[in-house]
Amino acid sequence: MQTILENLNPEQRSAVTLPAESALILAGAGSGKTRVLTTRIAWLIQTGQISPSGIMAVTFTNKAAKEMQARLSAMLPINTRSMWIGTFHGLCNRLLRAHFKDASLPQTFQILDSQDQLSMVKRLMKAHQIDDDKYPPRSAVYFINSAKEQGLRADKVMTYDPTSRQLAEIYAIYEQQCQRDGVVDFAELLLRTVELLTVHQPLREHYQQRFRHILVDEFQDTNDLQYRWIKLMAGSSAAVLAVGDDDQSIYAFRGANVGNMALFEREFQVRHRIKLEQNYRSHGHILDTANALISNNVDRLGKNLRTDAGKGELIRIQEAGSDTQEAHWIVEQIKELTRQGMANCDIAVLYRSNAQSRVIEHALFSASLPYRVYGGLRFFERAEIKHAIAYLQLMDNPHNDSAFLRVMNFPTRGIGAKGQETLQDTARQRSISLYAAVPHLTGKAGTTLSAFVRLIEAARFETQMMSLPELVQRVLEMSTLIQHYQLEKEGEDRIENLEQLVSAAALFLKEEGFDPHAPALLGPAGTAMSAGPALLQPGEPELIEADAALATLMSPLSAFLSHASLEAGDNQAQVGQDALQLMTVHSAKGLEFDAVFITGLEEGLFPHENSAKETGGVEEERRLMYVAITRARQRLFLSFSQNRMLHGQVRYNTRSRFLNELPDENVKWLSPQNNHSWFAAPKSAWDSNGNYSESFNFQTRSAKQPEHHIVVANDHGWRIGQNVQHARFGEGIIIKLEGSGSQCRAHIQFNRLGTKVLDLSVAKLEKV
DNA sequence: GGAGGAATGTTTTTT
């Protein structure tokens, strides 16, 4: 035991050896958070306080869960597969599989990913003749997901105007359809589990007694529903160890609620709050900079990183004339770093939004520097893979209409739009799935669709004794997907991907501990999995607890399909041996590099202009900047550009307010500072709530701008952030200016009427 | 059913 506690600093050690009660660990960037989490688990087991089955550890990403498992098995000779370590969604999936009857789900329920969810909503809106201009499907999806995150079903959503009533109606229709199809979306996995545990006392008490220790990673990123789930699983006696960093909360835009940290302290009667402030990653100048920047935020739980490493190099700041020049400067700096012996893969170029990568990529490519861009399509999101998966889904659960629609005519088999419509009408009239509606059709559509149904049935019959990889292989043949892509001009890659699906299936079996030869369609007891209608009677209280191993809960096929939805696979970007790393600041969270470039530090870009409209938006941007800075171990380079091409137009931006928040003694300006009073925002103009600062950016239509010439005065005298009064619209604030000369428009956020775009030569505005 | 042109919407992202 001594060994695992060795080399921990006092803070880490006290976190690892906390008594069995709930506690909050404020883990700063680079403070050894994962190490503390895994060592805590190992210590609990090794000291005999708990058996592995009494522990649950929750993360947000599969990557984090895997890393935790890997580190644990390196520390302890235990089988981590049998432990409850996983993502929120993965663990809820397990619970629902074990108690599908009590959750009113079919045994083979399937998981919709975001794409599927959106197309389902689109489809339903069309079928119910709901105007998708007035109610964009995206916002309907957003409405549904946020309602679910608040724990609200369609009949419980507050409606106060025609719009919300319509959205609630869409939600209700969607909910019904999901239940009929036997599918659940991501939010539903959580909500179903929360409802199940709320309603089902014996089940709830069972798990509350089982898990004596619950550990939650990245607690600042939890949403309200996830918090409720943790609370239900913990009950009154489990010890919850919440690990997080409020300064790294950058996901409020998708429902994360930092407030959960404070709420947790109150509701779980937390007596121990431990701060991990010793940083093992960055040199002094970098940390000082990060600390100074983040101190501009109010309402922090409070934390200051320190390091034993030396001050290191000053942070370099470069002002470029244009985005192209910025990219060239980056190339030069990278060349110098690699000349000094730094590996490409230890250097990262970060940006606020993906659109910025293009120019940088171009410069790197021209300089023949190897790079890898993160983000983009992942394996299971590729169209050809989604098609193959849809066939597999139909074999597992033929009532999945989304899957049916995706492939009933792919590859094309002569089922036109009309036939599809007839089928959908029939199904809707009878309240049955498309699959079940096929026998009711007559005519040509009926014949071709029956053939399709027979294909699925034949596939099920033929493969009933096959292992999963064999089954996948056979389905690729029977569906004629491979054949189809062979005829396509550029189908090579797609065929390669489809073949990779077979090996992905084999790898999956191995990783999850399935018998590699077990029939893929049969459930754990060797029984056929029921793909029956979703309307199941709640069974008797079943206290057969969910085993952590998927192999005991699902057929290999069902398990593989959940895996495909829950873990979309790697971003299969350019895989270079020793490549530079390009990514957004968001995706850099949790990573670290010897040298980091943070680019595009301009008002409107970083902080992003949209953030000014949201409450706390600029604070979140500042945390994002904090995350970016703390990725760097030795060298940090910051850059901004006087103009850049965005959305096909040249934009003129002022430098980011964040640059001015960095202490002079930690930075070195490489370019002479441009100090036009209206060009660089004076320090005094910033407001830590961030609502506002002096800056301007406006767009012009001229296609080619001289690269270094930038000074275009805002001749109309208006500034972003100016409070204004309009005769009809009342008071507001200018949030954006565009155009120049006589064609200048201002975007104004009015206090009462929302945002309007006004022509400055026409509108009568007064400064307030 | 597929090619090709118009319309559209561009912050961040995991599950």
Place this chain on the structure above:
DNA sequence: ACATTCCTCC
């Protein structure tokens, strides 16, 4: 600017 999706026409 550029990618994606929609829509029309053969």
